[in-house]
Amino acid sequence: MSLIGVSYAAIVMFIRFLERVLCRKVEIVGKEHVPRRGPLIVASNHLNNADPPIIAAALPRRAVFMAKKEMFDWPVLSWLFKAFGAFPVRRGEVDLQAMRRAMQELEKGMALMMFPEGTRSRDAKLHRGRPGTAILAMKTGAPVLPVAIHGTERIRWPWLFFKPLAIEYVRVTIGEPFFLPKVDRVTTKVAEEYTDLIMRRIAALLPEEYRGEYATVERTEAGEQREAVPQV
Numbered sequence: 001m002s003l004i005g006v007s008y009a010a011i012v013m014f015i016r017f018l019e020r021v022l023c024r025k026v027e028i029v030g031k032e033h034v035p036r037r038g039p040l041i042v043a044s045n046h047l048n049n050a051d052p053p054i055i056a057a058a059l060p061r062r063a064v065f066m067a068k069k070e071m072f073d074w075p076v077l078s079w080l081f082k083a084f085g086a087f088p089v090r091r092g093e094v095d096l097q098a099m100r101r102a103m104q105e106l107e108k109g110m111a112l113m114m115f116p117e118g119t120r121s122r123d124a125k126l127h128r129g130r131p132g133t134a135i136l137a138m139k140t141g142a143p144v145l146p147v148a149i150h151g152t153e154r155i156r157w158p159w160l161f162f163k164p165l166a167i168e169y170v171r172v173t174i175g176e177p178f179f180l181p182k183v184d185r186v187t188t189k190v191a192e193e194y195t196d197l198i199m200r201r202i203a204a205l206l207p208e209e210y211r212g213e214y215a216t217v218e219r220t221e222a223g224e225q226r227e228a229v230p231q232v
Contacts, residue, residue: 007083008062015057023167028058030174036061039106039142040177043133043198045126045206046115048152053084055113055147058172064105065113066098091118099132106140116198124153125212126203134194137180144198146175148205173205 019026034040042063044055056063064085072078072088089098105112114136116129137144151170178201180194203214211217 008085011053011080011084012057015053019054019057019170021164023170024165025169026054027169027171028174029171030176031058031060033174033176034060034145035143035177037109039109039140040111041106041133041137041142041144042111042113042147043116043144043202044113044147044149045202045210046117046120047124047149048120048155049157050152050155051115051120051149052086052113054152054170055149055172056084058174059111061111063111063113066102099136102136103140106136106142111145112136112142116195116202121153121212123212124150125210126199126206126214127212129195129199131188131191131195133198134180134191135186137198138183138186138191138194141179141182143177143179144201145177146198146201146205148173148175148202148210150206150210175201175205 042055042059044051052065052067056065062085064087066089067081067086069088069090071081071086087098087101089095102112102114114133116133117127118130118132121127133144136142149170149172151167155167180197183190200214200217203211203217204219207219208215
């Protein structure tokens with residue numbers, strides 16, 4: 001195992017230790033759906049800065065992920081982010097360098113964690129996704145693994161470190177991986193449609209109160225898309 005692999009494993013072990021100390025219950029559902037090798041795009045909703053490490057610790061394989069560029073300006077945390085597999089992305093714009101790095105990681109057979117909404121949800125509800133995740137999936141042919149997390153919206157930094165078991169409940173639900181349909185050309189319309197497909201797969205894993213703009217999607221453990229039947 002490489003030095004980076006050892007660092008990643010050590011950080012994951014530390015995260016799991018913190019979960020036992022700070023959380024009353026952490027539930028992980030669907031771990032058997034995670035392919036053990038090959039390129040993979042892990043697409044999740046985003047509620048808190050704690051989401052990336054919690055999701056990474058729930059996966060049975062190493063993952064890399066994008067993090068906002070500002071985080072790499074913090075002296076000590078910058079090293080931790082890099083050891084944990086993070087690389088910088090400029091938010092609010094098309095960061096071609098970050099996209100190229102993401103494609104390189106997928107070409108190496110890595111799992112890439114992405115949050116299609118592009119930022120944390122301030123109201124804990126699912127909002128419209130941005131097309132970057134779908135574009136990467138179309139360009140690389142990598143399968144998409146839908147993941148839903150809830151409970152982390154109650155985490156308050158840094159006060160949680162002073163109150164053991166302050167977090168009542170966190171659940172990570174992992175759906176079944178799927179491939180986006182192949183297209184001859186990546187257009188804006190197709191990217192928007194496929195982004196919506198990815199977001200609906202995520203919504204299907206969330207409780208109803210978290211689905212936000214995708215409230216008509218029924219919940220399933222595997223993340224299969226189903227439209228809710230209106231009550232008459």
